[in-house]
Structure formats: structure tokens, C-alpha cells
Amino acid sequence: MWWFVIRTVPVTVNAQELNVHEGVSVEQLLEDNDAFGVTAGNLVSVGGNVITEGGGARATVSVNGEEVPADQFAQRGLMSGDELEVSDGTDVQEEYEESVESLAPGLQTDGTGAIQFVSQWGQAGEKKVWTGKQSEEKVDKEVTKEPVDMVISYINPKPKDGNKYLALTFDDGPSKYTGQILDILKEKGVHATFYNLGQNAEANAALCKRVVDEGHEMASHTNQHMNLPNESRDSLRNEISSAADRIEQASGFRPQMIRAPYGAFTTTEWARSADLISCNVLWNIDTLDWKRPGADAIKQEVLSNAYNGAIALMHDGGGDRTQDIEALPGIIDGLKEAGYKLVTVKELMKLDGRFPDDVINGTVKVPEGAVMPEA
């Protein structure tokens, strides 16, 4: 049976001569020679972790300078004179499923100032995610659509019609002092802005309604005067929503404008509740009335720091407000003498010209398709 005799032919492996059966496959050659001592690659996860040591390519092989793909080792036969290079095998990545997931927008702030509002709503982006079939690891791959960040603008209102304007604001009411403050404002013919606590609006519903009926601006100081950054997402949202409910029930007006207690309202609070409010209003002049420094000191604080567009902080609740009541007529008269028109915060925003109408009017609706940042 001479025609079954198998010829041996010379090849070189890493520059060493070797006789092999003519036509032997690369795979068989590696097996017969313990892969010439090279180390196999690993099977690795989509996240780059080793799943099986040595579970990758057995070796890296090139024949006459051309690399043979590992999945063709069994098909590739060798001929006389072939020159092989055999080196360590490469890692092989597990199989994976590709999916598209949405990417939440970030949050940016713009400017500095006492009034904060959403000047740009966020849009979701998209990213490709690989999930390893063996490891079940999830890895973010490329971003296929960049998200649009939400932007909170901070502005100090600056009316530019040549007149001087200032907004007096009262926090923490309504309380037993609110009626006297309303009497003074009525007598002087000016309007102010009231940041009522929801729980106080409920307890003093008639005063809450009087604020609105007498043409003042009603806004929310949230429900129970909590330091909002210490609250959970749900508690924060409840502080805002329940206050709006109670103020609406008492006065017939549902405020979207808030002033966060202590002015404490970070980007996290914005990301968690931007759909519930039109703006958060801080202040430019702090009378420090809560320290009860005397009616004259409260008055001087406002008069000596007044400027066009300023928002002054006073209180009609939260403690003994007799000094505020005593100071108020002099504050109003002094400001009028200095040429100021006393307006509400809403009017200041309107006079400024940079605030969107829905923020001014407290009718903000989240646009369709807008997405909140994660927080």
C-alpha cells in the first residue's frame, strides 16, 4: 500500500527546523508540540476581567509572515518550506448583547443673582451598552447622542426704564402680625411679596386670602420650614407640593414661586423638583430682623443698602415681629423719598426683561420630552 505512505517535509518554527507530515494543520502541530511552550490568552469579560485563564487563543501563529486567525488553525495545512512564528495567544472577549440606553442630562448653572429659574430644560442622550453573555457585566460603550444639560440661571433683576424699583418680601407667615403689616402696606398704597409657609397658611387661612385679595404677590416658603438639602427627594417634593396645596386652599391662588427656607436650594434640589416650581427667590438685602436689632436698625439696613432691583428680606411670622411692624412705615416712606417704587418680585422680573413669561407668571410647564437630571 505504498500510496498511503505519508511524506514528511521540513518547515521552520521560530527559526528552528522541524520535519512534519505534509499537510498537517496548524492546530495539530500546536497540539503535537505543546504549543512550543507559549502561553494561551484568556477569555475575558466585556469589562476586561478574566473569565477563564487560558480560555483565549491557544497561540499567535503566522505562516510566511501572515497571521493565521485562531479560528482557521484547523483548516490551515502546512507545506514544505513554510516558516512559522509561534508566540503567546491573545485574549478573547466573551460574546455580548448590545443595547441602547438613555443617558440622563447633567445640570449646569449660569450667572449669579437672587432669582433662580430653569433657562434650559434637559434632554436625554443615548449610549450603547454591552452586556457580557457569560459575565453579565454591563459596560458603557460610545455615546451615540449627547444629552442636553438642564441650565439653572441666576439673575439679579435690573429694571432699565430709568426708574428705581425695590421689592419688600415677608417670610414665615401668615401669623398674628401679618394683619398689621397688611394694614400698613394698604395705608401706604404699596405691594409686597409674601413667602408663606403651607402650615401657617392652613392655620391662618383668612390672612393668607387677604394677602392675595389686597393685590400682594403670594409665594411659597414651603410647608414646614425644613432645611431642604437635608431632606429626601420625596420629602422635598412634598414640602413644595403640600405648601402649594395649602396656600391654594386658603387663598385660591396656587404659587409656583418659592423661597427655600434659609435660601438653601442647591442644584440637587433643582434636579429633584424643577417640575414643581417656577423660580426660587433669594434676597439682596437682609434686614436681620429675626435678631430683633431694633426697628431703626431694620429700617437703616434697607435704606442704606437700597438699589434699583433689590429684593429686601423681612419676616411677618416665625417669631415676635413687632420691630418689623414698627420699622415698616419708615422703610416705605424713606424708600419713596429716595425715589423708589415698591413693587412685587414678579413686577421686578417683568421690568428686567430677561425672565421668560412662564417664570414671571408662575405657569411653568415642563416641555414635552424634557428629562430631569439624575439626583
Ligand SMILES: [Zn+2]
Ligand atoms: Zn424662613
